[in-house]
Amino acid sequence: MELRQLKYFIEVAKQEHISIAAETLHIAQSAVSRQISNLEAELGVQLLQREGRNIKLTHIGKLFAEQAVISLNAIANAKQLIDEYVDPERGTIRIGFPSSLASNTLPRIIKAFKKEHPDVRFHLRQGGYDFLIEGIKKREIDLAFIGPIPKFDSNIHSDILFTENFVALLPNNHLLADKETISLSQLEKERFILFPEGFILRKIVEDACLQAGFQPFIPCEGEDLDAIKGLVSAGIGITLLPELILYENIPIGTVQINIDEPKVIRTVGIITPKHRELSPSEQLFYDFVIAYFSKNPK
Incomplete structure (x- = not known):
């Protein structure tokens, strides 16, 4: 053969x-x-x-x-x-990442890494929560940024890089738009625009709403972050998103409001295979990421 x-x-x-x-x-x-x-x-x-x-x-x-x-x-x-092994500085690393980390976290870390290791190449693969975890297990992805960090998976090694809050994104003519902070219960009667069932960001929001004592009304859902933000900008409803998604990128016609009760948070980190040794180039990047976030949280 x-x-x-x-x-x-x-x-x-x-x-x-x-x-x-x-x-x-x-x-x-x-x-x-x-x-x-x-x-x-x-x-x-x-x-x-x-x-x-x-x-x-x-x-x-x-x-x-x-x-x-x-x-x-x-x-x-x-x-x-x-x-x-012949030259770790010229390896290729397959990195997975979710859309929520695509506009800020991922570009920032790769830019910083390339300054020190300009010849290492990257193959970037964007995908959902389960896709990233399965990609690591099946060796289709070498390392993945993910949020939240998966728990109790014997095949995955996880490192928390930072924790971030979810914030409310409201139309700028909303009755709560002038508030610095709100409680989640104040949004009980709102129309929520969220990701579809099965998306981890939706589950985090739904769980938080249940903790606040209500089931969110979700008349609109979508898989695209820009579409969700656009619907809020158009006054169709409101949403909750991780704060880094809106970093220097708040849509026109909307306001970002902090939530103080209950705190809606997620861990963000990097996952690697537990039962496979990283290649020299992968180890180089992994060590860089851990050191970078220990000095620069978020």
Whole structure:
């Protein structure tokens, strides 16, 4: 079994079309077909079956494709590890992050790191809470910034970098817009604009509202931060967001109000795999992040 056979097979499985896969791989279609036939002959099973002009994976083909992807990723990681041991300053780090840290925290830390280590490269992947945790477990991401820090996960090592408050974002003509601080109970009758069910920022807000004694009314929800802020600016409702999201970026027509009762907070930190040693480049960045936030909280 050869690496190129696995690469060809995975591309065909992805495209479900041999000619398209061949174009993507920049090789002849006959070469792709021949190598996959050789692979099937060696394994003694049929991996692909034709459906009209398209190709579909057989049941065993699907199982083999999943393991083939894992194998090629492992080989790529091993090659990267060797390259980084030769020169950690020229490694590539796959970093995951949520949208709530995209405009301030992430750019700030990468800018500071690149000043000291200009040749280290980054592959950035934005995603939701579960995506980041699973990405670390499946070795699709090397390190991830996340908030809040996950608890009681035996496969994840977590470090809290800082804690931040949630604040209320209100239209500037709201009756509470001139207040310096408010209690969450004062927003009981409001229309909340939040992320959809399953988003961690929504759960934090809903849990806080329940603690304040009410179930929030949520007539509008959305996955995009700018859209949520825009709806507040348009007077459609109000929202609660981590304060760093609004750092130097409060939408026109809105005001930010602190919440004093109860305090709505989240931990923000970095997660790494617990049962895998970080590569030299990853360790370089991890150590930098821990030291940076010990000197510059938030």
